[in-house]
Amino acid sequence: MGIEVNGRKIDWIENESVSKLLKRMKYTFPLVVVKINKDIVLRSEFNNKIIPDNSKIDVVHMISGG
Secondary structure: OOEEEOOEEEOOOOOOEHHHHHHHOOOOOOOEEEEEOOEEEOHHHOOOOEOOOOOEEEEEEOOOOO
C-alpha cells in the first residue's frame, strides 16, 4: 500500500485528506494545485477529498514573478 507524491513513493494513510497530506509533506506554500491521478482537486475540496491507495499525486507550487 502506498502513494506517489511528485515522483516520491510514500506510505498511504487510510482516510487521509488532501489537506492532511499537504501538512504531512510540509507543503506550506499558500498557492498550490493538486492533481490525483491527473484529476485536479479544487481547493475547496482539500479538506474532504480522501486520497485512494495507489494514487499518483502531483502538487504544483504556484509562484508569481515579473
